[in-house]
Amino acid sequence: xxxxxxxRHTARIEGSFVVFLIGMRINRLFAVSKWLPVARAxxxxxxxxxxxxxxxxxxxxxVMNWREVMTVQYxxxxxxxxxxxxxxDALHLPAWRAFNRAxxxxxxxxxxxxxxxxxxxxxESIYVNMPSVGLAQASQLEPVGASTDNARARIDREx
Numbered sequence: 751x752x753x754x755x756x757x758r759h760t761a762r763i764e765g766s767f768v769v770f771l772i773g774m775r776i777n778r779l780f781a782v783s784k785w786l787p788v789a790r791a792x793x794x795x796x797x798x799x800x801x802x803x804x805x806x807x808x809x810x811x812x813v814m815n816w817r818e819v820m821t822v823q824y825x826x827x828x829x830x831x832x833x834x835x836x837x838x839d840a841l842h843l844p845a846w847r848a849f850n851r852a853x854x855x856x857x858x859x860x861x862x863x864x865x866x867x868x869x870x871x872x873x874e875s876i877y878v879n880m881p882s883v884g885l886a887q888a889s890q891l892e893p894v895g896a897s898t899d900n901a902r903a904r905i906d907r908e909x
Contacts (some may be wrong), residue, residue, distance in 0.1 A: 752881035755891060760898050761875045765810070768828050772863040773820035781858040788859050791845040792821055798841050799834065799836035804814035806830020808888035828867050874904035 772792075776785045792812075799807035806826035811819045825831045835842055853859050875885050882891050897902045 754881055755877065756879055758894040759880070759886065759891050760904055761877075761884070761886040761889045762892050763873075763885065764870075766827070766867060766869050767885075767888070768825035768831055769868060770823040770825055770831055770863065771820060771865075772823065773818055773861065775860040775862075776817040776858075777860055778858040779817070784810040784853050784856070784858040787852065788849055788861065789819065789842070792819075792847075795841045795845065796821070801835050801861045805834055807834070811883060811887070821883070824885060828865065831865065858859060871905060871907075874901050876901070876904070 751837070774785070774788050774792075778784070796810050799805050799810075805900050807824060808824040810823040811823065823831075834840055837843070849859075849861065873885065876894070877883070877886055877891070880886075892898075898907060
């Protein structure tokens with residue numbers, strides 16, 4: 751069971767970072783042979799990244815909603831993320847090629863991603879009676895104090 755951090759906490763991360771959202775949507779439920787390989791690819795990539803701290807990968811969480819699965823990833827930089835996406839010795843390129851061969855534009859499975867580069871002073875967080883999740887899992891969790899007692903103070907602390 752995850753350790754619960756009682757009380758109010760915030761995440762502290764030095765410098766800029768990247769939030770990468772990537773997801774898939776099952777458009778045709780009975781096309782299992784199309785969407786199951788896509789669904790199975792992400793866990794292997796996440797394990798590969800967790801084992802390689804030099805990759806710049808910080809952490810990830812998975813969100814599921816009926817026909818959709820989304821992974822929220824945190825990266826040290828866009829350069830790290832881009833390097834992984836194009837690395838010939840990593841799992842991503844073979845998975846991307848397999849998707850294009852098996853699914854392509856047939857509409858059975860949809861995939862998407864969004865990338866956000868977050869500069870210092872452009873994020874804030876609060877966690878109340880929570881385990882380490884989200885940005886807190888990707889950085890350092892710290893108790894809220896007088897200087898971080900509200901959203902404005904937390905976002906302004908990096909400026």
